[in-house]
Amino acid sequence: MAGKLKGFDVAVEINEQRCRSCGICYEVCPEDVLEPSTPLRKALIKNLDSCTGCRLCEWLCTDWAINVVATPLAQAAVGS
Ligand code: SF4
Ligand code: SF4
16 A cells, blocks of 8 residues: 555656656645655655645646546455
């Protein structure tokens, strides 16, 4: 299980091609899940286990580079 959203498995998908290194997502994430890469400062996942699935990063990314997917744990178990 990934993330802190009860009953869900959370995935944060980052499209590296779309990311233009603006920094919004890793500055706003309240759980410090994301960090900048070196040296390009594109968004990377640092600590997915802390993600609450709030989707703030997805909503504020102006380049549609982030997709937060929350899968119910029962469904994730069936798929695995
Ligand atoms: S908000 Fe979007 S464009 Fe900006 S660093 Fe994050 S993923 Fe990249
Ligand atoms: S969904 Fe929320 S907690 Fe998870 S990485 Fe995005 S801003 Fe951070």
